[in-house]
Amino acid sequence: MTVDHCPLSLVAFVRWFLWKSRNVLIFQGSCDNAIEVWHLAARSNAEFKDVNSLPSRHLSSFQVSPWQSPPADFIKVNCDASFDHITNKAGLAAIFRDSNGEVVGGSTMLVSSFSVVTAEALACRLGFVAAFRQGWKKITLESNNEGVISRLLKHEFSCWEYAFVEDDILSFSYLFDVCSFSFVRRSSNGAADWLTKNTRNRSCPRDWVLSIPPELASLL
Incomplete structure (x- = not known):
């Protein structure tokens, strides 16, 4: 496929990554080869189409208000990821709160990732693994990535890069007595966003669960 016959969004991504590679070559003396640039553009275009192909209506669990407490004896797991397209590094976070809104646990991790969507899926898996290790049986998981939540609810996985991660998430979900997935706005996921x-x-305190930083506390 030539660039002239590519979808407009893919052409835009190709031009963007070519521009980034040019700048890296000028200022750092290194550059991705043409195949790597094409793969980066194609992957970003696939993510763009994935997001824009979702139904215009929101999921039934959609929230527009600030963070809401889960039912009694439930733990709410808020997950998020922050991805750097240049280094392919991603900060993952999962923060656990009870029905009183109290932070009862959490987990953060710095990983390498294929894409932002893969990073978001890895964050959800991190949340499930940490919740399982804590021994909680009733959890509700929230993420501000509508694509990941939509695929988990529908059990529809299309892209190999993150399909295996989302399949892992579903496998972990069966280990709990009660488990649900919900999509929320980023405004309802501020604490997880700050952590990611x-x-x-690399500026998140390791003991943030035990000694919550003031900036994070203001988001709870």
Whole structure:
């Protein structure tokens, strides 16, 4: 397929990554080869189409208000990821709160990732693994990535890069007595968002669960 016959969105992504590679070559003396640039553009275009192909209506669990407490004896797991397209590094975070809104646990991790969608799926899996290790039986998981949540609810996985991660998430979900997935706005996921960005920047305190930083506390 030539660029002239590519979808407009793919052409835009190709031009963007060519521009980035040019800048890296000028300022750092290294550059991705043409095949790597094409793969990066194709992957970003696939993510773009994946998001824009979702139904215009929101999922039934959609929330527009700030974070809401889960039912009694449930644990709410808020997950998020922050992805760096240049380094392919991603900060993952899962924060656990009870029905009183109290932070009862959490987990963060810095990983390499194929894409932002893969990173978001890895964050959800991190949440499930950590919740299982804590021994909780009733959980509700929230993410501000509508694509990941939609595929988990429909059990429809299309892209090999993150399909195996989302399949792992479903496998873990069967280990709980009660488990649900919900999509929320980023405004309802502020604490997890703060954790991911600071984890990616290597500035998140390791003991943040026991000693919550003031900036994070303001988001709870």
